[in-house]
Amino acid sequence: MATFLLEIRTEEIPAAALPGARRQIAELFGARLAEGGFSDLPIKALSTSRRLAVVIDDLPTRQPDRSEDLTGPPVRAAFAADGSPTPAGEGFARKVGLPLDEVGRVETPKGEYLAATVVHKGRATPEILAEMIPEIVAALRFPKMMRWGDGSHQFVRPVHGVVALLDDELVPFEIFGVASGRSTVGHRVHAPESFELVTAGRYGAAMAERSVMVDPNDRRTQLETLAEELAENAGAKVHPDPGLIAEHVELVEWPGLVAGAFEARYLDLPPEVVVTTLRHHQKCLVLEDADGGLQPGFIAVIDRRDDPEGLVRQGNEWVIGARLADAGFFFAEDCRRPLAEIVQGLERLEFHRVLGSLEDKAARVGELAAVLADGAAGPDELRSAARLAKADLLTHMVGEFPELQGVMGGHYLRLENADDALWSAVRDHYLPVGFDGPVPDSVLGRLLGVADRLDTVAGLFAVGERPSGSKDPFGLRRAAQGAVKIVAESGWDLDLAHAVDAAAAVVAEHAEGDREELAAAVTAFVADRVRRWLTDVVGVSGDTADAVMAAGWSDLPGAVARAEALETVRSSSTFRSLALAFKRVRNITDGQPSAEVDPEVFEQTEEHELHEATREFGCALHGLLPERRVEEAFTAMEPLADILERFFVEVLVMCDDERIRDNRIALLKELGRNFMNLADLSKLQVEGGDH
Amino acid sequence: MDLQTLILSLQRYWADCGCIVQQPLDLEVGAGTMHPESFLRALGPEPYRVAFVQPSRRPADARYGENPFRLGRHLQLQVILKPSPDDVQELYLESLRALGIDPAVHDIRFEEDNWESPTLGAWGVGWQVLLDGMEITQFTYFQQAGGIDLAPISAELTYGLERIAMFLQRKDSIYDIEWGGGVSYGEVRLAEEREASVYGFEVADVEMLRRHFEDWESEAQRCLEHDPPLVIPALEATLKTSHLFNLLDARGAVSVTERVGLIARVRRNAVATARAYLEQRESVGFPLGSELTGGGEVV
Numbered sequence: 001m002a003t004f005l006l007e008i009r010t011e012e013i014p015a016a017a018l019p020g021a022r023r024q025i026a027e028l029f030g031a032r033l034a035e036g037g038f039s040d041l042p043i044k045a046l047s048t049s050r051r052l053a054v055v056i057d058d059l060p061t062r063q064p065d066r067s068e069d070l071t072g073p074p075v076r077a078a079f080a081a082d083g084s085p086t087p088a089g090e091g092f093a094r095k096v097g098l099p100l101d102e103v104g105r106v107e108t109p110k111g112e113y114l115a116a117t118v119v120h121k122g123r124a125t126p127e128i129l130a131e132m133i134p135e136i137v138a139a140l141r142f143p144k145m146m147r148w149g150d151g152s153h154q155f156v157r158p159v160h161g162v163v164a165l166l167d168d169e170l171v172p173f174e175i176f177g178v179a180s181g182r183s184t185v186g187h188r189v190h191a192p193e194s195f196e197l198v199t200a201g202r203y204g205a206a207m208a209e210r211s212v213m214v215d216p217n218d219r220r221t222q223l224e225t226l227a228e229e230l231a232e233n234a235g236a237k238v239h240p241d242p243g244l245i246a247e248h249v250e251l252v253e254w255p256g257l258v259a260g261a262f263e264a265r266y267l268d269l270p271p272e273v274v275v276t277t278l279r280h281h282q283k284c285l286v287l288e289d290a291d292g293g294l295q296p297g298f299i300a301v302i303d304r305r306d307d308p309e310g311l312v313r314q315g316n317e318w319v320i321g322a323r324l325a326d327a328g329f330f331f332a333e334d335c336r337r338p339l340a341e342i343v344q345g346l347e348r349l350e351f352h353r354v355l356g357s358l359e360d361k362a363a364r365v366g367e368l369a370a371v372l373a374d375g376a377a378g379p380d381e382l383r384s385a386a387r388l389a390k391a392d393l394l395t396h397m398v399g400e401f402p403e404l405q406g407v408m409g410g411h412y413l414r415l416e417n418a419d420d421a422l423w424s425a426v427r428d429h430y431l432p433v434g435f436d437g438p439v440p441d442s443v444l445g446r447l448l449g450v451a452d453r454l455d456t457v458a459g460l461f462a463v464g465e466r467p468s469g470s471k472d473p474f475g476l477r478r479a480a481q482g483a484v485k486i487v488a489e490s491g492w493d494l495d496l497a498h499a500v501d502a503a504a505a506v507v508a509e510h511a512e513g514d515r516e517e518l519a520a521a522v523t524a525f526v527a528d529r530v531r532r533w534l535t536d537v538v539g540v541s542g543d544t545a546d547a548v549m550a551a552g553w554s555d556l557p558g559a560v561a562r563a564e565a566l567e568t569v570r571s572s573s574t575f576r577s578l579a580l581a582f583k584r585v586r587n588i589t590d591g592q593p594s595a596e597v598d599p600e601v602f603e604q605t606e607e608h609e610l611h612e613a614t615r616e617f618g619c620a621l622h623g624l625l626p627e628r629r630v631e632e633a634f635t636a637m638e639p640l641a642d643i644l645e646r647f648f649v650e651v652l653v654m655c656d657d658e659r660i661r662d663n664r665i666a667l668l669k670e671l672g673r674n675f676m677n678l679a680d681l682s683k684l685q686v687e688g689g690d691h
Numbered sequence: 692m693d694l695q696t697l698i699l700s701l702q703r704y705w706a707d708c709g710c711i712v713q714q715p716l717d718l719e720v721g722a723g724t725m726h727p728e729s730f731l732r733a734l735g736p737e738p739y740r741v742a743f744v745q746p747s748r749r750p751a752d753a754r755y756g757e758n759p760f761r762l763g764r765h766l767q768l769q770v771i772l773k774p775s776p777d778d779v780q781e782l783y784l785e786s787l788r789a790l791g792i793d794p795a796v797h798d799i800r801f802e803e804d805n806w807e808s809p810t811l812g813a814w815g816v817g818w819q820v821l822l823d824g825m826e827i828t829q830f831t832y833f834q835q836a837g838g839i840d841l842a843p844i845s846a847e848l849t850y851g852l853e854r855i856a857m858f859l860q861r862k863d864s865i866y867d868i869e870w871g872g873g874v875s876y877g878e879v880r881l882a883e884e885r886e887a888s889v890y891g892f893e894v895a896d897v898e899m900l901r902r903h904f905e906d907w908e909s910e911a912q913r914c915l916e917h918d919p920p921l922v923i924p925a926l927e928a929t930l931k932t933s934h935l936f937n938l939l940d941a942r943g944a945v946s947v948t949e950r951v952g953l954i955a956r957v958r959r960n961a962v963a964t965a966r967a968y969l970e971q972r973e974s975v976g977f978p979l980g981s982e983l984t985g986g987g988e989v990v
């Protein structure tokens with residue numbers, strides 16, 4: 001058993017590419033080694049910003065021998081009548097490397113055959129690795145590949161060295177014009193000298209001595225521990241930021257930290273501005289007090305052990321001071337004019353060539369929001385709010401920090417003493433992003449949020465900018481998802497299908513095709529997002545979602561409740577039987593006209609029984625559904641299972657007497673209508689469903 | 692270190708590394724990459740090493756001289772090393788020593804930052820180089836220019852000179868940087884920044900700019916249709932359209948959709964110019980050579 005090491009040393013690899021690179025290289029090695037007969041090996045993929053490595057412990061130094069059972073020609077074909085060998089017999093003997101008289105025989109139903117077991121000797125592991133590695137490396141894929149130098153090689157960044165050792169033995173091959181060897185280098189600042197690795201098993205230790213921590217997990221632990229220590233020394237806490245830590249883990253070879261401070265006066269800026277500057281622009285960890293209040297300090301991650309002359313801290317403090325001053329400058333500039341004045345410029349910001357300016361959009365959003373509000377707020381108020389919601393796009397701050405859209409509008413309005421309802425709605429109306437994050441707190445925020453997104457979706461559909469496949473340049477799927485989430489999570493009794501219609505109506509004048517086609521396309525698009533909400537977020541299976549949506553999804557919170565209830569009950573034998581029975585009901589009644597049921601025409605007790613049960617079920621729904629007591633409604637459905645089964649056994653619906661037949665169809669139709677208040681059970685895929 | 696010493700030190704250093712020290716392109720451009728020494732020399736097999744300062748105009752970034760960190764015209768020092776040598780990162784780090792920055796006591800990082808110029812049909816991959824959290828250089832391996840895949844690959848280093856000077860001098864405003872001989876950056880350039888802002892945001896004649904865009908666009912095409920094509924005049928005419936576009940943009944006269952169309956028109960001529968350049972060099976047998984010289988060698 002030996003330890004194998006491969007290290008590919010490069011220039012700095014993009015942080016975002018490294019987790020995928022480690023995953024790929026481990027998978028590729030695992031697969032290729034398994035093909036070679038090596039299995040269940042602990043493959044460790046390691047990396048720093050400047051190297052990608054694989055360490056495999058307990059690798060046999062030879063490939064295991066592999067035996068193969070070969071069957072040759074029938075014995076009677078291998079020997080002539082006089083017992084002398086035929087060419088076929090001799091051929092097989094040559095193939096298995098034995099004299100013909102030593103070749104074994106095997107009895108089969110088709111007679112006796114020549115047979116032999118051939119042992120393929122395993123090859124030396126380094127030989128196999130030397131063949132395998134260039135292919136594995138060539139199979140690695142990165143989000144963006146590049147060429148360098150003479151342009152003949154392609155990888156994520158230029159390659160400078162390759163180490164490949166099985167214990168102390170060199171595994172010889174060449175990739176990217178670089179021959180494998182045993183030399184590598186340590187940290188760029190602390191140990192830049194080239195050195196030879198004696199043996200693969202020493203890799204981690206030898207690199208650590210040279211200030212390179214090759215295991216990302218070790219770097220994460222060190223970062224988190226050091227950050228906590230530093231924060232504690234500063235009497236503060238680190239604002240948890242796993243995403244940022246994960247990025248820094250990939251950006252360094254040896255993670256170090258420096259704590260720095262900025263002038264407390266910048267804490268007068270909106271906290272989001274300070275946090276955006278520190279986190280997004282400088283990738284610093286943010287410090288806060290016990291109550292989550294921002295502290296005038298930060299922690300910067302550095303790629304070195306120390307800050308010997310304090311220059312790294314000073315430099316970071318200077319940069320952050322400058323960036324905060326820059327943000328302060330924008331804030332002061334923006335505050336010179338009220339948002340109500342700034343908003344005049346909206347007509348200069350184009351939303352879309354055909355759909356017009358953001359001023360035009362705000363007008364549409366206001367109009368649509370008024371429909372959605374159903375009288376709860378006036379159209380003038382809503383239109384004015386819709387305009388103010390977009391006003392911060394004209395501010396210096398959002399021009400510089402686009403991620404603060406909404407947030408800045410909220411702050412500026414609050415500072416102008418606007419109503420709480422207004423500034424919080426403006427702040428929140430971009431929430432959530434797709435299905436992620438919280439929804440707006442206020443009614444006004446939700447109104448603007450849904451109206452804005454439906455207008456965007458309907459508008460861009462109208463002018464032919466519809467998403468297809470992976471192409472969704474305007475983020476319409478995310479927009480529709482945001483609207484769906486707002487309605488579903490807030491329990492809003494909005495008629496969503498009607499809202500979509502209204503949105504289509506507002507943009508209809510821009511539509512290329514006819515208005516009905518537009519409304520239908522947008523409705524189908526939103527319905528698809530509703531289905532995704534049910535399957536991905538509520539967590540029901542696809543056919544449950546289909547069954548529930550076939551019974552209507554316009555009342556979204558109601559559809560969610562029905563989906564959850566159906567998902568719970570559907571696995572019972574009662575519901576399997578109901579689903580099968582309902583498929584029969586649909587098969588019989590689809591396309592048939594509705595009619596009044598006449599109990600006088602019934603001939604069999606099962607008809608009376610089903611009629612009574614249907615009526616009872618209908619009454620139960622009448623009481624339960626307005627209160628969204630859907631679980632009870634599904635429970636009320638259960639007695640129908642046995643009754644329907646008896647009905648279909650005893651009653652021939654399609655009998656010859658037309659009057660009796662139509663009455664029976666009418667009965668099943670009435671039952672179907674009741675069912676369809678909850679779900680179209682025929683959409684459920686259940687065992688025996690093909691009958 | 693004052694601004695002019697910074698420039699002189701970098702020029703001296705890169706001259707010692709085998710670069711010819713070129714002069715700025717005498718046209719308005721948004722970045723050093725538009726200099727023919729960068730955009731055109733990157734094409735084809737001929738090795739080349741060059742360094743030059745390029746005043747770079749971005750009218751939309753102007754701030755009436757009121758913002759201490761923003762300029763409508765800043766200075767880039769650009770270095771092109773073709774083909775990119777194996778030790779290009781080390782050469783770069785050594786250049787910082789020439790500025791009195793000792794990498795051994797600073798935190799120097801290469802963080803992914805890819806570059807793309809839609810108007811030039813060019814892109815590359817690389818990093819922004821951060822010194823103690825401050826972006827001081829853009830480091831790019833050109834992959835494509837004028838829509839043409841490149842081989843050999845050039846390394847392009849772009850130093851943001853004012854920023855580096857601010858950082859080295861620990862100044863809170865660009866205008867307080869010492870340019871040289873006791874004269875400040877503000878004393879040299881503040882008035883110009885103010886006027887350029889007024890002109891770019893308020894005064895520039897939109898109709899005239901549009902007209903000239905059309906004029907120079909067709910002039911570039913005329914140069915390309917000439918037999919043989921006039922490569923540098925075509926590029927210069929194209930760069931004028933690029934600058935006119937930037938002015939129109941700063942003036943708020945370009946809508947989102949029109950923007951895409953105008954950029955495509957500039958790119959069309961840039962791409963055609965790149966092709967014409969390559970044909971021209973090929974027709975004279977690539978006089979600077981097509982053998983690859985390998986790393987570290989002086990061209």
